[in-house]
Amino acid sequence: MSKVDIDAIVFDVLGTLVDEPAGIRAAIRELDPKLGASEVDALLALWQQHIEGEQRRIAEGRRPYAGSDVLDQEAARRVADAVGAEPASVRKLALSGRRLPPWPDTVAGLDRLAKRYPVIGLSNASRPSLLELSAGAGLRWHLLLSAEEAGAYKPDSAVYRLAVDASGLSPERLLMVAAHAWDLRGAQEQGLRCAYVARPVGDPPTPDDGFDVYARDLTDLADQLDGGGTLLA
Structure with a gap:
């Protein structure tokens, strides 16, 4: 040794x-308090898949570099759209990675x-x-x-x-x-x-x-x- x-x-x-998942889950629940645990987990997976997928595209040269704030905004929009949340809620959700x-x-x-x-x-x-x-x-x-x-x-x-x-x-x-x-x-x-x-x-x-x-x-x-x-x- x-x-x-x-x-x-x-x-x-x-x-x-x-x-990180706990913070994003909490923000997703705020979109709609009626969401069940499995629904929140599915939306979290949607968020993570977007972030990981876009980072991979950037690494492979299939997308110009975009900072994490941009990717978080995109992920938040996808999640908000999936639950039919108001557009105003997207920004708050996008900032969940800071809490x-x-x-x-x-x-x-x-x-x-x-x-x-x-x-x-x-x-x-x-x-x-x-x-x-x-x-x-x-x-x-x-x-x-x-x-x-x-x-x-x-x-x-x-x-x-x-x-x-x-x-x-x-x-x-x-x-x-x-x-x-x-x-x-x-x-x-x-x-x-x-x-x-x-x-x-x-x-x-x-x-x-x-x-x-x-x-x-x-x-x-x-x-x-x-x-x-x-x-x-």
Whole structure:
């Protein structure tokens, strides 16, 4: 077992530090209080499919880059149209991604890690979204970066380069933390160390993944790093 020797930590935000589906579900329920749980879940899936599909089209060059605020507006319109909601409700729904609850361990865990390492947020969300989301959820940062600065979405290599360049560190001195294995694979390809944090809404690793740290939550991650951490691959 080898020590995880790093100089800074880079965090994914959506899903890793905040419960994105819960926030969007709450906003969808406000469209029509009579919606049942299965209907809300179906509308959430409609939202997610649009976002993921459009990000994929952008990555494949089939659509020019559009920021997350644009994609959220489009997703909100599709959901509102599906339930016959008033057009005025679209804007409020589109901004639901700025009102997401943190996981129970997030605020204390992030604060604890920030006392030992510089902590950098790296998200596909827009700069305005990240600013409002971080303030509302109580997220502490030393640096906050949006993928829109690269004109791309993770796992595009240009997004991870934002953190490398902004930190002034070599990639192997950075630890990327995410609940999404696809995100960590993208960071790993750019030479960053990687820590998977389990979340109910994440993308779990496969047996073929070899990340540097596997943690139950941020408390467990901090405990492992306090103890030097271990390479589990």
